[in-house]
Amino acid sequence: METRRLRFLVELARLGSMRAVADVLGTSTSTVSQQVAALAREVGAPLVEPDGRNVRLTAAGRRLAGHADGILAAVEAARLDLDPGAVPVGTVRVAGFETAIRRSVLPVAGVLAVDHPGVRLTVLELEPDEALGLLAVDGCDLVLAYDFDLAPASFGSSLRVVPVWSRRWGLGVPASSVVGAGAGAVEVFRVFAGDEWIVNSRNGIDERVVRTVASMAGFRPRVTHRADSLELMQDLIAAGLGVSLLPVDVRVRPGVRVVPLAGPEVVMRACAVTRAGREVWAPLAVVLGLLAGCGEPDDERAVVGDGYVGGVDADDLS
Known part of the structure; x- marks a missing residue:
């Protein structure tokens, strides 16, 4: 699955609405909806369900959002670790x-x-x-x-x-x-x-x-x-x-x-x-x-x- 789509799900879990996610990530509501839907197809489970005029995460969506926090943190740590301009941290054998x-x-x-x-x-x-x-x-x-x-x-x-x-x-x-x-x-x-x-x-x-x-x-x-x-x-x-x-x-x-x-x-x-x-x-x-x-x-x-x-x-x- 694309880690970029996980970011949309994590922000949706945090903010509670696609409009708020779109504002934070500088995109449109339709883009947020499309990315979350594409992620649901990748994992084979619905991630959101209607909640009045908004949506909320399903149980599968909440579980995946929990995993996504760790996945995104690990990706960021790897990026910083491999960045030649980053503060040097690590073990050299x-x-x-x-x-x-x-x-x-x-x-x-x-x-x-x-x-x-x-x-x-x-x-x-x-x-x-x-x-x-x-x-x-x-x-x-x-x-x-x-x-x-x-x-x-x-x-x-x-x-x-x-x-x-x-x-x-x-x-x-x-x-x-x-x-x-x-x-x-x-x-x-x-x-x-x-x-x-x-x-x-x-x-x-x-x-x-x-x-x-x-x-x-x-x-x-x-x-x-x-x-x-x-x-x-x-x-x-x-x-x-x-x-x-x-x-x-x-x-x-x-x-x-x-x-x-x-x-x-x-x-x-x-x-x-x-x-x-x-x-x-x-x-x-x-x-x-x-x-x-x-x-x-x-x-x-x-x-x-x-x-x-x-x-x-x-x-x-x-």
Whole structure:
């Protein structure tokens, strides 16, 4: 049934006459009569009956008018909820990797509590690939994911992507290792061509970066160990079991140092991903705007657009 016709019935129940309804809704008495009659045909029951020179609602009409109040209220609530210009109110379901949750989502939650108390976040820590799968079945509203500039991943027009921040990575090596000052990434990799290599155990994107740079350096890396946390990777490096990509700003344990990489640099790019069209929902739009403001100067080297997104965990790999 048309919700517009329900409005006529609700006003008739409230005002008691078709003339009064016509005056309030800015239409004619005949239009009110026609709309109520059409509604009666839709529901298959008479909604009004004569009452002298006026009409009154039948029992079915009163019952439907009672339902109509709730129906119209729900429709209005939905309209306001989806109005991009409305005051943001609602729960945004976020799924993403640990570092982005700590670095971006928690600060955003603090801002929301002060500036947008009607917006609530729920947080689920997942690998980006898992989170994107959840997004595809509407199990969350927002995914925080990343890729590397040397190992980009792309998605179609069904996703919208907002760059959040970037982070430079280097090569984690034993502190006693000798690497020439100012050596480029290819030269650094050649120094460790004969070493064992450590990569992420839950995603393969960092291994793609390792193999890409190693290929430039003219060798195949011997990938022997896999771990899903930076702490364990550092423990393996300190134990002399291999070398691994690590963020240049990571807090290193004794026995480990991170050699910066350049020419090419290795840059991880974090992003926020939503389903196309959902980004205009007021609560989600607010969260996306705040996330986009979480970037740092480093982010200028990580410009991405629709179709960019990634897939590794960090801290777990950041």
